[in-house]
Amino acid sequence: MIRIRALHKYYGDNHILRGIDLDVKQGEFLVILGPSGAGKSTLLRCINGLVQADAGELQAVGFDAMDTRQYRNLRQQVAMIFQHHNVMLRLSVLKNVLTGRLGQMSVFASICQWFSTADVELAMDCLRRVELDHKAHARTDALSGGQRQRVGIARALAQKPKVILADEPVASLDPKTSRMVLHYLRAACDELGITVICNLHQVDYAREFGDRIVGLSGGKLVFDGTSDELRDSALNLIYSGTTFPQILPVTAETNTSTELLVQGVAS
Template sequence: MIKIRGLTKRYGDLEALRGIDLDVAPGEFLVVLGPSGAGKSTLLRCINRLCTPTQGEIHVDGERVEAGGAGLRRVRRKVAMIFQHYNVVPRLSVRKNVLTGRLGTMPAPLSWFQIFPGRDVDIAMECLRRVELEGKAEQRTDTLSGGQKQRVGIARALAQQPRVILADEPVASLDPKTSRTVLTYLKQASQELGISVVCNLHQIDYAREFGERIVGVSGGRIVFEGGPDGLTADVLRRIYPGLEDRGEPAPRAWQPTRPHNLSVEEA
């Protein structure tokens, strides 16, 4: 579903990604682990071209991801995103937030005036049922808890009817129990609908629990690729270098240090 070859991204002198080769199968739930600054968000952003690779090729569902034009629009319709800070519109109802996931499929005049055909409303409600929030459809989204807002984020992504979901630290702002609930909804939807998920996480326990496959990124390179059982102490030290030098045990959980800039760098 996703094919990445020789992906390099430089920001001036800084090499954020240094030759990434990666395949993601249809319906696969892939977790990306790595220390802060490893290049995890840059990798996700390159996949739907929120940032432009310096070198390399990316294909999504057989289509090369290239700058501009109808091709990029087609790719972006197939790729939904879920954000750490939910990116919901606080004043809109839950249902309207989910409906914004349908905007990319609608004729421009309807989307300008936010007139949603009945079929789109049905799709939005079905997506809300998947995250068990149909009872809150008419509630303002800013009245929800963080976990519920992220479930709205998942429903909005599903409403896009994507082939791929890119989730950048979707549970970094949530407590452990809520994090599990949110990841469970995401994984269930991925399995039932055959959606490939690439999910950046800082929590090794959740990577083990939810990842069908795990990719460890460090210094812009893939330093581990394998199943959850492969995440041994040695592998964790490879992914999180420096721990051994300081005599620290491999981390069980990792807290992010800064919010994420997910704005569009280039379209």
């Protein structure tokens, strides 16, 4: 599905990605952990061509993500969910979701926003998946932050992608809403077979939702394993020597305190 070898990215003299090697399987929910500046967002943007890597090999859904000529076809198969929603507030919820179909339409049809009946039915089904179909005709600026992020997920699903890249999708949300958003992404992975790569700061969410977790630090991949393998020694590598207390299983009682601890370390 995704194959990355010796990937490097520079911004001027700043070496952001330093030889990343990573494979992601179809239908996998992969969480990327790491402090701010570790290269998490840059890696996602390289995968869908929003940023072009400087060296290495990057194959995604059958396309060469190092070749700008393949970007249009690549982006039809790889959807992106951003931290700050990136929805159009003055449009209705349904219209926002329908924009996920623009990449599959002709230039003329997309300019005129001529959506087919099938597209509208698909968009409504995507809204039902995130439990927002009752808000289809509401203006998006009337929604809460969590609801706007769910619109972003529905828009990504309307694209009918093979991969969803989620760049810190719950960073600005409260714990209850965060878990709801991650639940919808997890369902897309389990029920539709969509590969999900999700950048997170919260260790407890990574352990709860991820099939597999990788850790970035200083632009290098320093951990690759399951949630059970994400112990103190691995966290110390990811978060540059920070000492963590014993990691407790996620429960209703421990979740809030654990989350606050991790958010404090990651900030």
